[in-house]
Amino acid sequence: MRPTPNTDRPTSPNLMRFHFSLLLLVMAGLAVAFVPLPVPAITPQERTFEIDAHQFAYSPSELKVNTGDTITIQLVSADVVHGLYVYGYDISVEADPGQSATLTFVADKPGSFRFRCNITCGAMHPFMIGKLNVGSNSWLYRSIGLAALAVFGVTVSKKPKA
Amino acid sequence: MAKIELTRIPFIKNALKSRYPQLAVFIVMLIGYIFAILAGLIGTPVGSHNFSIVFVWIAWWAILILVAVPFFGRGWCAVCPIPLPGEWLQHGAVLSPPDKRPKWLNLRVPKMFRNIWLQNISYLLLALFSSVLLTTPNITGIVLAAMLFAAIGLSTVFERRAFCRYLCPVGGFIGLYSQTAPIELRIKDKQVCVTCEGKPCYNGSSAGYGCPWDVFPGGLTKNTYCGLCMECIRTCPHDNIAVNLRPFSADLAKPSTRMDEAFKAFIMLGSAIVYAGVLLGPWGMFKDAAYNVGSSAWFIYAIVFLAIIFVVLPGLFTLGILNTKNTLPLKQRFASLSTALIPLGLMFWVAFSLSFVLTNASYILAALSDPLGLGWNLFGTANAAWLPMLTSILAPAQTLALVVGLVWSARTAQKSANEAGTSSMPVVIYCFVATSLMLWLLL
DSSP: OOOOOOTTSOOHHHHHHHHHHHHHHHHHHHHHHHSOOOOOOOOOOEEEEEEEEETTEEESOEEEEOTTOEEEEEEEESSSOEEEEETTTTEEEEEOBTOEEEEEEEOOSOEEEEEEOOSOOSTTGGGOEEEEEESOOHHHHHHHHHHHHHHHHHHHOOOOOO | OOOEEGGGSHHHHHHHHSHHHHHHHHHHHHHHHHHHHHHHHHSOSOGGGOHHHIIIIIIIHHHIIIIIHHHHTTHHHHHOSTTHHHHHHHHTOSSSOOOSSOSSOOBOOOGGGSSSHHHHHHHHHHHHTHHHHTTOHHHHHHHHHHHHHHHHHHHHHBSSOHIIIIIOHHHHHHHHHGGGSSEEEEESOHHHHHHOSSOHHHHOBTTBOSOTTOOOGGGOOOSTTOOOOOHHHHHOTTOOEEEEEOOTTGGGGSOOOOHHHHHHHHHHHHHHHHHHHHTTSSOHHHHHHHHSTTSHHHHHHHHHHHHIIIIIHHHHHHHHHHTSOOSSOHHHHHHHHGGGHHHHHHHHHHHHHHHHHHHHTTHHHHHHHSTTSSSOOTTSOTTOOOOOOSHHHHHHHHHHHHHHHHHHHHHHHHHHHHHHTSOSHHHHHHHHHHHHHHHHHHO
């Protein structure tokens, strides 16, 4: 008996089209993730923030600066010893109760960075977190773009049956 | 990808069939568990220097959510020490062949409780107190001890592992997400089970105990309720049980129709979103509300938390699928289409945990040398400074996890919608919006 031909096997034009679409999507994804965006030319400034630290929050808890700005943070601790460690910049400062301490740095890395207390200050210490936005949070927009692209890819592409 | 039967490899089969390797791991885990209880109760109240907090909520959690659940499904349940003392008591033995006479009441769990609603409730109870639980050693110690004693108590009243199957707050979501794992325990030939006399895999035999998870392996189609205890491999007289390597999320091809499982998906999705906002966000008032249990702020937090999980998320989901053309009742469509939220929820938890674990992992070194915070320095690492790890790759890794979860969910939605004969677009859009929200909270 002759074997029945497998009609489910993907035909080569279908398979090629699928692979080509996939390649296009991957390239579009790489473009969304990594193509440099135009950055508005803004003259760097010197900015000073007084941050009040108390169990288990910073006030203000979100800082917005432009890339290249020179930032001075005056950390004032209201209750126990608190620290402030900036992720990405890997710099920190500590303030004793009732005292203030100063941290100065140039915000030369664009993006959104968490800052966190780095001195054990009580139960919720690991969650004493703030946010430093240097320039626009472009990685967030790129990530949402990637998510949209992924949804588009899944919606329009149908993998040929193997 | 075809399945690969791992139990064809003699080393793996022998290791699973013998009770000794599993017992060895069990004993190590039980010692660690009891030590975590003691550390929580008698160690330093500073969570970041106490074994119970650091090893349970950082080390164990990282292994569970980043490795064990995604790759081994209920692999953790296979070595979890919580049911052990109760099971030993129930059997009246540790390793010896089972005695058919019941040692205790050996009742069947009432039918109304044979679902995962109790697990949903027990999880939510812990979730509402999680800010205290995650940071306060004695509360962690009390909760761990309570789980151990609850498992012992239920073992003396009900048959099999009633605690694991119906009450464990962790087991509920492990079961849900184990459907996505590339590993399964299944029978090889259904006909063999049909003709098998006595069904020793379920009822037990001189070779071993009947399924502790109250599952008949011959009817297994999903990983959800199989605890991978390997007892059926030991009892099957026909060598008809296999552990297979399979494609990811194979179980999701057949969507669930149960509301308890559907709501589990919403509970897990919602709590990942709430935790990302409350614990990792910059808003101090949310942290205060979540931590000050009993205060009016905490009651508002609890109400909002429950409203997000039981009203907002399922409500928006229902609105989305309301007008899809379909002959299935809305309730069935809701349960079936919510299957798509399982991979999304898992990847939300991966993204959340990456942040939590990488920034706190350095506490492990200090807690290893000084587990009770009493000034010991067992391995010379007691003074290791806190240092966040790999923060430069954290955001890209979280984006990757969330986008992979979205693609995975969109594909699952398409399959579920095909099965239900409806459009997948509302579910895909829902997943996209939820992913965008999670990206905003984490990045």
